[in-house]
Amino acid sequence: MFSFAADELVGLLGSGIRRHIAPLAATAWLQDPWAHGSYSSALPGHAEDRALLAAPVDGRLFFAGEATSPNFFSTAHGAWLTGLAAARAALASLRAELAHAASG
Secondary structure (H helix, E strand, C coil), rough: HHHHHHHHHHHHHHHHHHHCCCCCCCCCCCHHHCCCCCCCCCCCHHHHHHHHHHHHHHHECCCCHHHCCCCCCCCCCHHHHHHHHHHHHHHHHHHHHHHHHHHH
16 A cells, blocks of 8 residues: 555655655554445435434433445544534433433
8 A cells, every 4th residue: 555655656656756755654453353344425316314313212322433424434534523423412412301200
């Protein structure tokens, strides 16, 4: 992967670029037994279905991940942002449930 990218940069910027670049990290996403390198995609005309994936169930089960992001699907930051949103929604639901239990 790095070699391919380096060769492309050399083609664009000249051979001197090689001494300025080095691989930082690589993932094993393709070898992950759960993901198998996958990411989400919606069929044409079904992008709004991402909201269905993100919808909580009974205020107790919350979903997150890049597939639930309306604007940043197929990205790490989409997964991160939906994770934060799902955590906030879960906490709000728990607070409401605790307040209801305390008042009743």
